[in-house]
Amino acid sequence: MLSPVVSNRIVVLDTETTGLNFQEGHRVIEIGCVELINRRFTGNRFHVYINPDRVIDRGAIEVHGITNQFLEDKPRFEDIFVDFIAFIKDAELVIHNAPFDVGFINHEFSRLTDKARTVDDFSTVFDTLAFARKKHPGQRNSLDALCKRYAIDNSHRELHGALLDAEILADVFLLMTGGQFSLLDEGEAAGQKPGNVHEPRQLANNRxxxxxxxxxxxxxxxxxxxxxxxxxxxxxxxxxx
CATH class of the missing domain: 1.20.5 (Single alpha-helices involved in coiled-coils or other helix-helix interfaces)
Known part of the structure; x- marks a missing residue:
């Protein structure tokens, strides 16, 4: 999905994993979600660490700093599944490089039951990386690069973390999709009230x-x-x- 989301309820989501490829048996070990309603932070969050029952790749640990020892007493995916679905259900998920996170989550779903379930069964998805590539062709569009482009301070981000990255991505998303795209928006030209995408943005109400x-x-x-x-x-x- 490349057009800005228009859903009233948005959930910005990020994950951390044991490695790069779920097809090699890698698992989700952290999920972080931040809720926006009408493009405003509500303060509602979903954040959990997950015991993957497998060894985390050394390269992955260097990225997020999460170790198997830290995850030993954490719940397994089947323990948090119901709460996670309740949080994302009927929301528009905003994810940076969505195929990666969605692929891992769908893989976790497939391990729970013989009945096929996917993220699409519960939510729609907006990929900020695909949108950024279209909006800024030929430029670097990593989350760090977008923070620099939109003057968002991410100096506190020494390591990747699902909740922290979701919070940063929420600010990026609001700035990247919050501008007026023409002198007269299509809705106004037709005598209609502008949609949520073009309303004044509030980066956070908890700052x-x-x-x-x-x-x-x-x-x-x-x-x-x-x-x-x-x-x-x-x-x-x-x-x-």
């Missing part, structure tokens, strides 16, 4: 208020001295105009 720090009289004096020195050296100081 702390910014702290305003005022300079001291000494700092003001030192600043003025610096401007005087610039004016003396160059004959003009734009900051004094």
């Amino acid at each position: 702390p208020a910014l702290t305003v720090i005022y300079c001291s009289e000494q700092e003001l004096a030192e600043h003025q001295q610096r401007l005087d020195a610039i004016e003396k050296a160059s004959g003009f100081c734009v900051w004094k105009q």
